[in-house]
Amino acid sequence: MVKLDVITTRGGDGGETSLGDGTRVRKDALRVAAYGTVDEVNATIGLLRLHLAGDRQADAMLGRIQNDLFDVGADLCVPGTGEDRLRVTDGQCLRLEGEIAAMNADIPPLRSFVLPGGSPGAAHAHLARTVTRRAEREAVALAAEDAVNPAVIRYLNRLSDHLFVLSRRLNGNGTGDVTWTPGATR
Template sequence: LFVIGSMLATKPGKEIGIKVIDESSVEQLERWMDELDEQLPPLKNFILPGGHPAISACHLARCICRRAERRVVSLSHADQVDHLIIRYLNRLSDYLFILSRAVAQQLNVAERVWKPR
């Protein structure tokens, strides 16, 4: 997220002196998601966050990432934003969700299924 902040604070086309988010960054996240997802049972219901502090931390990070994504999308309506930033944030939040499920599985914590009232 610090790299994304640097990218957003720098005029397009100007060097920022650090490795920036690129297509390979998005592809790496997708590979990690696929690797984790292969080890998990198929998701058939909405699940609720919680059950262990580590699981909750993953969900909190995911929510913060989604908020950042929404703000960058809003910014993109008013200013020029590299579309890869939005894609990366979207994939990162998806990765954090899958990570929360993998952590639950590793800790042997049952997922809490959401039940409508």
């Protein structure tokens, strides 16, 4: 049970914050950067959901993903990989893979790279995808220095794929994609 009755604690005024296990670290620590960027991903998905125009299936997927992202943040904010804390599981990654396959089944193959844009929903999906890639890079950097649950990195990798395919789905199953024309502006 989470209970947050005091929001302003002043505990971080000196540039430090507490991890999930109570350890105090600098606010610019790799671990804090990683779960902070996961929080940014969640916020960008919140914006994306505003542009779904009644697409209940996409909204439900993104609602599950937003909940998962709190799991990812909770996992990252506690050092180590022990099972005594909430940890991301491969089942969450497999769910994303299933959703990717289902969405991609109706989308024609790409003939060029896709530029972020098209519909407002697709543009916001691309923004969420790029922030997810940054979160993944930060989690990988953290894993090079400290223990990170490998399922977190897999989840973030799958999520960026999911958001890419969702962007194409939101662009009329790829018909509204804006594609790259190599050298077009030389």
